[in-house]
Amino acid sequence: MASVTDTPTASSSSPELLALQGKLKTLSDINAQLRTVRRIPTQLVKPPEVGILQQLNFDGTLAEKFQLVKDLAAALASESVQGSLLAARASEQKVKGDLIFTKPRETRKRKRQSSADPSPGSPRVYVPEAPQPTSRFPRDEATALMLDGLAEYLKEFNRANPKIKVHVVTSDPHRTLYLPLLLRYSIRDALTIFLTVDGADGTSLIVENATAFASREQKPHHSQSDFVVFQKLTQQVVRIIQSEPQVPLRATLALLNSYENLFSQKCTRESCGRILSVEAHIPPVARVWSENARVWSQDGLKNGGSPGWEPFHPTCLQR
Incomplete structure (x- = not known):
């Protein structure tokens, strides 16, 4: 007849409990290693002063501190630590799932009165004036301007605007034009704007970028003006162009004419x-x-x- 002490019970020697204790010890050890490594950057930047603080803090050579970091990385990558972390995560998700309430909580907060229906004695709600849009171009019903018609169009444009001149920036005026190209738009005694023009085959020419300068500034087109007014003008023109990137060259030149x-x-x-x-x-x-x-x-x-x-x-x- 078996004795009472031989009867199996849920004691500390059960495999499930031993496995759980092992995972907890593994996580506790890796946490201790992590706390030690976290103190290393502070000690490197500001070493502890001589005395009792130096005895309590980690002390050792730089090589030993780097070895601690390597040991921590190796421990984290080990199978036992990864298994313990996965088990801990699964346990956390299970606990969170058990705490979800299916019944919605009843709110007892008083709803704020809508601004559209104010009380009779309250003042009217201030509604700030909405800023006017700065990216709206007029509808351009004119025929699209292609690269092969650019030269003739610029001649007509310059004849129609005596104070304004637009020409292609090129070292050889007799060379065939190709995209992208650079236009120099100038208003007499006022300003000069360099326009980067591009466009795919068979599509209308569009302006991709613009840079404004004073009329007598001698600076490359890829730089910026020394004067704040022309820096601000560049920002405004580029903002309008980028808001509607497919606006044709004709519309952009009409915009620039407004700065005469x-x-x-x-x-x-x-x-x-x-x-x-x-x-x-x-x-x-x-x-x-x-x-x-x-x-x-x-x-x-x-x-x-x-x-x-x-x-x-x-x-x-x-x-």
Whole structure:
């Protein structure tokens, strides 16, 4: 007859419990190694002072500290540590799954009153004025401009605009044009803008980049102007071009024509009406297309009655 002590029980010698204890010890040992390695960077940057602190902190040669890091990496890659980490992760996911409530929690918070339906005694909600878009080009119904018709188009353009000249920048004017190419757009005694023009075969020419300079600045087109006003003008023109990358060259040149009176135009914002902005003291270099462009007269701001680009200071456009 078997004795009572021979009866198998769920004691500390069960295989499941021994395996669990082994995993816990493995994780505890790797955690101790990790804490030791975490102190190494601080000791390298600021070594402990001589005394009791030096005795408590890790002390050793640089080679020994690097060896500790290597030992930690090897331990983490070992099969026992990886198995323990996987078991710990599975246990964590099981605990999280057991804590999920299927019944939604009842909210007792009072709902905020909608701004669309304010109380009778409350003041009206302030709604800031939305900034006007700066990327809207007019619809261009003209025939697309191809590379083979560029030279003739520029001749007609220059004849129609006496103060404005556009020509292709090239070392050999008799050489056949090919894309991409560089155009020099200049307004007499005002500014010069270099335009990088490209376009796939059989498609309209488009402007990919623009850089503005003072009319007498002698700088390469891939640099930037020394004057803030032309740096800001470059930012505004590039912003409009990049907002609608497929806009044809004709539309971009029409936009640049609006800068002919850059230093004498007033800002179209009614609360401003200045030539130079208050903040940066620059002319209105931003542009917004309007089907009924407004102009300043002696009586104030009035509708011009015709489509055009309205000038704004960049700060006035953002208000």
